[in-house]
Amino acid sequence: MSSLSLRRASSVLGASVLVASATAPAQAAGMDPAWSFANVSVNYLDWSEGTEERTEDFAAKGDFPYLELEGGAGFAWGEVYGFFDLENPGNDQFDEDSGGKDNFRTAGKITSHIYLGDSPFTVYAHIYDFRDYGYNAREQDQILGVGYIHTFDNGLWFKPFLGAARVQSNSYTGMNGYMAGWVLGYAFEALDQDFSVTNWHEQTFERDDDYLTQNYFGRVEKAESVGTNGAVSLWWHPISSLTAGVQYRYADNKLGTPEDYQNAVIYTLKYNFL
Template identity: 45%
Template structure:
């Protein structure tokens, strides 16, 4: 029940934040719902299967995402919640292939202005829960910086301390640095946008660098996960091209990438095909 309580607390915190921003001056805001299909490359599936040695390889999946964000005179907020493999909604039941389990992934970020500068106090939380009861949370506390241009490019780099919480590990786990960026442009009279989010974990704790290598390994906390076979640094991110076909409808294709992350001590990549309805 710990993961369920955490999700409830996150929802309550988001509701509280929304209520407190009603009287703030709002500069922008957006919200959408999307249907997405993530297609892992064949090489990624092979590398994951070989390295995990009996632990289920990665599988392609569909997910439904609710996403939103807003900018205020005090800072900005962003968040999403994904429902992965929604056709396998069987909470608490075992799956023959764990990669096909129903999962909930959620992320929230907040940046609070530091005076009149472009610097911000920054925080983010990412939480993953699956139908077997496994959960993992990643919290980052640090600073960020706003870069805005007159030609459509914006960049928000950040750096902070990284705190990890899952059944096998809990506590300080080095640091995380990264950025989100976007570039809006027109082509043939159509509106397009390129986006990129990237996270780099560094100086990870030895206990958080183990990936599954044993035939009997079924998840964090098992003996196979005690081996420190991963690097102290990991990379996670995606590059996307979005076509705003209409005010209400957006199509996108993303290149998803990760290295020494997502349960595999190797490079991984996928294509994501998305269709969004904008509120």
């Protein structure tokens, strides 16, 4: 990995941290969190054979390892969450052997819910930033809207949101429709072991025609205005410091590929240091 790549990756992470800090009320800066977590993980994403076949001539997908730093915290005023990924961390910016499929890439996301008074409704914001250094490609999605946080009596937690979307990319910058989605999770015991299931889901709609045409690499057909993105995960917690998981990753009319469903399995091992 070049020093330029490291500087760019650091700048993306630094910008995300600044955004997260700006969303928190100044008077809450010294408050202790009601809950918090942080981990570092090694991951391997394995695209299905069908996905690789459907995308081989356009936005080709290849399996890849990645390292992730992840964390979050909840306060009386709301909560924040974020992650930062290094994809193909040992590769050059442009990977010759794979024809660019295994380029070094970065992805980062920061989200925040700020409570509206004493209600479970929130002001919701998130930024997602993706960069492929071999192709000098970037896209940053910015969402601002409303959210909701609720934990049911059985322990299931559910955090839906709806917001206006703005995008910044190589070929299009401007408003880009709307995004609705959620994150949810549920912890349970089985065979005297601790497990949990989680799901994150994003549904974009009414995306701008110029974005759909220009951000799919000039292909004749553009993506549809509705796009789907998410993952369903099963986690095993053998001890407090370790978590192992299997995730089913899915997307449609997203990830640079129009009119094709994409799916993968992600294998994850986390070290929980907070």
